[in-house]
Amino acid sequence: MSDLTDLTIAAARDFLAKGEVSSRELTEAHIKAMETQRGINAYVTETPGIALERADASDKRRASKDLKGAMDGIPIAVKDLFCTEGVLSTAASHILDGFTPPYESTVTRNLRDAGAVMLGKANMDEFAMGSANVTSHYGSVKNPWGPKDGKDLVPGGSSGGSAAAVAARTCLAATGTDTGGSIRQPASFCGVVGMKPTYGRCSRWGIVAFASSLDQAGPMTRSVEDAAIMLNAMAGHDPKDSTSAPIETPDFTATLGQGVKGLKVGIPAEYRMDGAPDEIEALWRKGTETLKAQGAEIVDVTLPHTKYALPTYYIVAPAEASSNLARYDGVRYGLRVEGGTLDDMYLNTRAEGFGAEVRRRIMIGTYVLSAGYYDAYYLKAQKVRTLIADDFRQAYETCDVILTPTTPSAAFAIGEKEDDPIAMYLNDIFTVPSSLAGLPGISVPAGLDAGGLPLGLQLIAPAFDELTLFRVAETLEEAIGFDAKPEGL
């Protein structure tokens, strides 16, 4: 049998089914990997005790032929944005110091109900705000593909801990959340698969909110098939989330292996950015040719409002965040920094509890909603958002799925772009438009840059058409055959 930490979920499941390995063995191997890889700082909290308990329970179920689901016995990491019952949940923020939720988020509850084993809580950008995982109160996460030229690299963000944990083989898979690219961008930087479902597919209940109209949980895995298996366990209508889609959850693995013959793949001209590195262009071309060779028809599509997506996002997301984060006030949970008056207590707690980027976004969001500015900023942005969603709707009249690069570059060094927020925001230039439209997207590792760092290609499907998304993604993955690993693994 191959290394227990280098399996896909699908392979591990088969080994478990055949009795060649127990969940305890699988889990212990990953606990060990988690320990040896502590240097990358992928976890905020390790929960080996819980993991072994759940692994043993899974083995017991298996022995009595009473399995819970497709994820039974599979060890995974959980982004620290998910509230987990009895386990510290901080969103990587100082302001949630010591917060131990007496409840379990719907998505992690679903995963538990499917038998998954939680290894620990993955590091992330504070409140999921960031594209490099450098804003965590618990320190930066290091990309397992680094260091390069003596410098540690960022894993991307905000689900940087999840991506790094999967890439470093410290878990078989991880949950992530994506608001403007927070699953897909770190997946691309770390050479793993990252999938953001349609807005409304996974319940947001129990996930610390960043921007409610954008936040969506999704799987981060080492194969497209694994992403489909894991999403099967995560997704589903939740009456506790009013924005959860009241529709049936299909079997997301159903279309795997069907190939792309007869499908139309759209190439949006607007994603060809001036000054983008040649290798990004080349990678995109490679993806296009690959799908063409597999029998897909390539069509040009236009998404004219693409260039306005980022500024739209940087109004809408901070506006919602400024309101969502008002509840962190030192009264009912988390950090409190005393002050003489109630106002002083608020001012002190929130100044000390939030990091610089979170403070900046709260300020921006407060400003764009304030009297006299609402129409010019927030309302305007929500109108442009309608136009962006319309662009996609029109494009899907002539194609089934859209192919783009995931990111405009490979991972960069920790410390880079930190003084220039806008340069940092540009990391999400290819992922934000589909987030604004609520569409499902996936990043598939597709090659290495000149420096040997992974790059991903993104596929975007119409709302609730994850089946086409997985189908095309798997074909692309198979045909490209990306098999590079971080050095030393």
Place this chain on the structure above:
Amino acid sequence: MSYIVQGETGDWEVVCGLEVHAQAISKAKLFSGASVEFGAEPNEQVSLVDAAMPGMLPVINEYAVEQAVKTGLGLNAKINLHSVFERKNYFYADLPQGYQISQYLHPIVGEGTVVLDLEDGSTREIGIERLHMEQDAGKSIHDRDPRRTFIDLNRSGTCLMEIVSKPDIRTPEEAGAYLRKMRSILRYLGTCDGNMEEGSLRCDVNVSVRKVGETDLRTRAEVKNVNSVKFVMQAIEHEAERQIDVYESGGEVVQETRLFDSGKGETRSMRAKEFAHDYRYFPDPDLLPLRLDAAWVAKIEATLPELPDAKKNRFMRDFGLSAYDAGVLVAERETAEYFEAAAEGRDAKQAANWVINNLAGALGKLGLGIGESPVSAAGLGKLLDLIKDGTISSNIAKKVFEAMMETGDDPEAIVEAQGLKQVTDTGAIEAAVDAAIAAGENQVAQYKAGNQKIIGWFVGQVMKATGGKANPQTVNELLRKKLAG
């Protein structure tokens, strides 16, 4: 009715609008499944949603929406089939989310009207601007500890209907009548219990003044927490005078929030904030727009009870009651129902008199509501029947009624037990009449000399002799006949 304040610089009129916060009757909160029952232990009726734990989300209570729609229909208002919940952002210790989910640009109910019944029997229409739904905040308790404020979130998330009137109110009396009428309509509808002591009905008053003849509105002050009809009237009087003083001493009224001090009967400015509130309303991204089905609204409309105005008109039309009497009877649904049951098949005016005067007076002395009345509507009806069939006189009926109030017994049983049955046996009465005439030689002489009033003396004698049970009419007839003879 007019309310003019004579100032040094001329005559002023008052312009008021009321914002009524009515707690919708429901079992659970607007966005969570926690109970709304009054009087629980601190933080007992709080869900994780109400405490704004990270990642918690609101889901709308359908019955609360139904209550808001029902109220809108009862106010003759437009029901908006599309409405939007927005967040009103501000920090306060008893506002766990840091925002209140409310409705702003698109409320569930639009314009409507309320008809006031004024003391002089006239009516006046007050416009309703809107009704919107919102969640209530928790409670801050300032007096339990010298250095800490305590927070209880039991009320947090309870559904409120904020009903905003147009600035149509011109006198303190109208404001009082408006609040009474609003309470009456809500209670008829069963959408709010109207209990002002427990805070399920609260009121803010917007007050401005202007010179008689001016058509534009001047700057208004919002007086918060005026939670009784009496206080509303006091607050308006005081606030109007204050504003007139400000203008007449050359100042300007500033737009501000003021607090009503019920002890002093005054309003005072709330602590000035460093910056004005800026609520930064925006549609709540956790909730999709609320869309109502016209057929669903029609179904609710079909279940509306007869409301006070319609009932009043019917009482006037069918029972020939005066506007005043009808108005008094319909103010509370229970009173109206009591009256109708007691009046059924009887003299309605007489029944109305008994309910408005005797019953209301007696209940008032006992501090009881009509629902707790020891005399049931059926009991009062029977009493009226005993008067009608001559079993007892009206005077004896009052005695019987007193006994009914005390014991709750049936009137017939009381009449029987106390031997109060009217004597209609002419033989017995005749004997008493003869005895009276025989005893009153003087009085007979006076009568014959033309003093008709002296007959009262004879009646008194006869009544004394019969224990008040002689039928007064028979007594009168016999006396006149015998004295004439």
Place this chain on the structure above:
Amino acid sequence: MALDIDKVREVAYLARIRIPEGDLEKLRGELNNIIGWVEQLAEVDTEGVEPMTSVVGGLEAPMRNDAVTDGHCPEKVLANAPELEERFYAVPKVVE
């Protein structure tokens, strides 16, 4: 619409984040950079365009039945409180 120092101070207070006076200028610069950048939206013609209200269109708010299904869990609600007095959250004295 660039922010001046007073506006930055006001926004920081609205958001209840204490910003030391000495940091205001730097923050003002950062915020104005971002605000200046997002203002490119002004060039988009949005005449007659409805603002997005629900992400995946056509859905309306679901509603739940009026039943008591939650609450009665003070131990959960109060478990993480920084300061408790009896069964209340406690905060610095508020003067109204």
